[in-house]
Amino acid sequence: MNSSQDEIITTTSTTKLGKIVKIKIAYKQESELIHSIKITGDFFVHPEEVIEQLEQELCGVKLEKEDLKNKIKLVLKNSEFFGFEIDSLVDVILGMKGDKNKI
Amino acid sequence: MIKIKFEKIRILETGNNLGPWNMAVDEFLLYNCKEPILRIYGWSKPCISIGYFQNIDEVDYKKCNDMNVDVVRRITGGGAVFHDMELTYSFVTKNFPQNILKSYEEISEVIIQALKKLGLDAKFSPLNDVIVDGKKVCGNAQTRKNNTLLQHGTILLEVDVEKMFSLLNVPIEKISDKKILDVKNRVAGISKTFDQVSNALKSSARDVFGCDLVPFKLSQEELESCQKLMDEKFSSENWTFRR
Numbered sequence: 001m002n003s004s005q006d007e008i009i010t011t012t013s014t015t016k017l018g019k020i021v022k023i024k025i026a027y028k029q030e031s032e033l034i035h036s037i038k039i040t041g042d043f044f045v046h047p048e049e050v051i052e053q054l055e056q057e058l059c060g061v062k063l064e065k066e067d068l069k070n071k072i073k074l075v076l077k078n079s080e081f082f083g084f085e086i087d088s089l090v091d092v093i094l095g096m097k098g099d100k101n102k103i
Numbered sequence: 104m105i106k107i108k109f110e111k112i113r114i115l116e117t118g119n120n121l122g123p124w125n126m127a128v129d130e131f132l133l134y135n136c137k138e139p140i141l142r143i144y145g146w147s148k149p150c151i152s153i154g155y156f157q158n159i160d161e162v163d164y165k166k167c168n169d170m171n172v173d174v175v176r177r178i179t180g181g182g183a184v185f186h187d188m189e190l191t192y193s194f195v196t197k198n199f200p201q202n203i204l205k206s207y208e209e210i211s212e213v214i215i216q217a218l219k220k221l222g223l224d225a226k227f228s229p230l231n232d233v234i235v236d237g238k239k240v241c242g243n244a245q246t247r248k249n250n251t252l253l254q255h256g257t258i259l260l261e262v263d264v265e266k267m268f269s270l271l272n273v274p275i276e277k278i279s280d281k282k283i284l285d286v287k288n289r290v291a292g293i294s295k296t297f298d299q300v301s302n303a304l305k306s307s308a309r310d311v312f313g314c315d316l317v318p319f320k321l322s323q324e325e326l327e328s329c330q331k332l333m334d335e336k337f338s339s340e341n342w343t344f345r346r
Contacts, residue, residue, distance in 0.1 A: 031309045040158040042182030
């Protein structure tokens with residue numbers, strides 16, 4: 001497959017996971033690799049800057065349950081967060097795969 | 104059971120100011136904390152503060168501009184808050200429970216006891232709220248930097264739910280009478296004056312933490328640092344629109 005033909009799909013999702021979590025994701029349709037992701041909402045993460053690190057480190061990760069879970073766990077391992085759980089965050093991201101509501 | 108105690112707390116009363124200034128002073132105190140400080144303040148014009156992680160699209164920015172309402176991004180997480188008829192406080196300390204829930208609970212005890220002094224049956228509602236008769240009257244948020252904790256929060260004196268909704272980008276189908284009624288049933292003002300709450304809060308801080316209160320003012324140099332923070336960060340679109 002020619003990667004230049006790997007179309008980038010962009011979708012958004014708003015879910016209440018304890019707190020509201022809004023995700024905007026762009027991923028490559030064929031390879032299912034995350035191109036970019038933005039996670040916003042009224043949750044709490046300490047230290048706060050970890051969320052930007054998470055967004056950066058998720059780029060290039062495959063939309064696959066274990067890959068996502070392992071990466072999120074690794075980045076958040078020294079953080080405390082309220083308003084979502086890692087498993088539910090992974091489920092939301094995976095649920096966006098195949099979403100054709102391109103924006 | 105309150106475990107944190109202080110010998111003294113410095114009291115900073117900064118009056119009513121613009122949103123970006125209020126957030127600048129809180130950040131300045133966080134990064135320059137030598138002794139615990141309780142700051143009490145208000146808003147010279149209405150302001151919506153959004154949480155650190157929120158998208159700016161949560162707010163109808165144009166409508167806020169049209170209605171002369173400031174918009175500022177906080178350094179703390181949590182949701183959008185419409186600051187209008189309220190007393191706002193911030194508390195900074197290097198001595199605090201490391202457990203986040205515990206720290207919210209212990210610091211919020213000052214608010215609970217203050218409200219009890221005003222005849223209200225206030226209770227802590229985890230993670231970060233204080234409720235009276237089942238309704239939220241106070242929301243709080245924390246951040247921690249350089250082993251210093253900042254907790255700031257609002258004690259609602261009166262609430263205008265319709266105005267708040269009109270300034271937020273809530274999907275139109277959710278701005279129903281039922282939704283507004285639902286929020287009215289969950290959030291309430293305490294119908295006390297700013298001065299009543301301010302006095303109760305100071306008295307409660309003395310009781311809860313077993314400490315002396317020492318009023319102080321920011322020096323000219325400190326005010327200039329806050330001004331710089333306001334100009335370069337909290338008034339800037341780079342910060343406000345960063346997410």
